[in-house]
Amino acid sequence: MQRENKLDRRFEFLAAVIRSAGDVVRTACAESAGKAFAMKGPQDFLTETDLASEEHIRTAIAAAFPDDSFFGEEGGGSVDGDVWIVDPIDGTANFARRINHFCISIGFVEKGVPQLAAIFNPMSDELYLARRNAGATLNGKPLKVAATTDAAAASVELGWSTRVPNSRYMAAMTGLLDQGFNVRRCGSGALALAHVADGRSDGYVELHMNSWDCVPGLLLVAEAGGAVCPFMELGDLRSGGPVLAAAPGVSARISAAVGIPLEAERPVAEVASAAG
Ligand code: IPD
Numbered sequence: 001m002q003r004e005n006k007l008d009r010r011f012e013f014l015a016a017v018i019r020s021a022g023d024v025v026r027t028a029c030a031e032s033a034g035k036a037f038a039m040k041g042p043q044d045f046l047t048e049t050d051l052a053s054e055e056h057i058r059t060a061i062a063a064a065f066p067d068d069s070f071f072g073e074e075g076g077g078s079v080d081g082d083v084w085i086v087d088p089i090d091g092t093a094n095f096a097r098r099i100n101h102f103c104i105s106i107g108f109v110e111k112g113v114p115q116l117a118a119i120f121n122p123m124s125d126e127l128y129l130a131r132r133n134a135g136a137t138l139n140g141k142p143l144k145v146a147a148t149t150d151a152a153a154a155s156v157e158l159g160w161s162t163r164v165p166n167s168r169y170m171a172a173m174t175g176l177l178d179q180g181f182n183v184r185r186c187g188s189g190a191l192a193l194a195h196v197a198d199g200r201s202d203g204y205v206e207l208h209m210n211s212w213d214c215v216p217g218l219l220l221v222a223e224a225g226g227a228v229c230p231f232m233e234l235g236d237l238r239s240g241g242p243v244l245a246a247a248p249g250v251s252a253r254i255s256a257a258v259g260i261p262l263e264a265e266r267p268v269a270e271v272a273s274a275a276g
């Protein structure tokens, strides 16, 4: 009961804080100064709005839940105990180029288990929320992944970064194309995972992602009935790991094509008791 109350309070806060960070990002988007960028590394963009959004979220969390840890893309932090995992803008390269395809991504992880997730697209005003064993919603409406079973009608997004050798990226792309999948890349892994959860996309694959880019999105997809990889076993919060999330009708073929395993399905009784 006490624990439920703890998660209730954080879930309510999460929806409010991600919307207010969205106001920060949307306002900056209208001002060209907010999009001036620096490079953190090859193809790794940083704008002052990434920093402003993360600071906004960090300050709000510290005021509301001073004992919780914070781990953000720009400022780092601790992953111990109860931790908020924060990407203040996912798709910064799009944001800096005035392409309106980016989002804010926040997760709450309790002792290594992701419990709460939020992804917000401030330009389309779409707020995705998920709570472990309680489902996922988009602007309050329940979410369900696509019913796709035919690879020849399926679209999979394949994320890319310089953290993985191009040869491995090309092998994954070839594996998917050989199965008949259409392969796309739109530049925001977190938003891509949200789009798997709402059925606009059939799958998302990336050979390495940081936890702030994918932990909230993976919970969203799982809670919307999708198949996901066991990210916390294959990788970890601090160093990241491989990512696969997909509609169940095509997930096994995607997994075989790219060599990333899927989480074993949990017995129905276990899911029911965790939810109850
Ligand atoms: C990146 C985007 C991109 C993904 C990369 C991420 P950022 O995050 O999500 O789509 O392929 O792995 O690093 O830099 O825009 O926050």
Ligand code: CA
Binding pocket: 050, 073, 087, 088, 089, 090, 091, 092
């Ligand atoms: Ca980011």
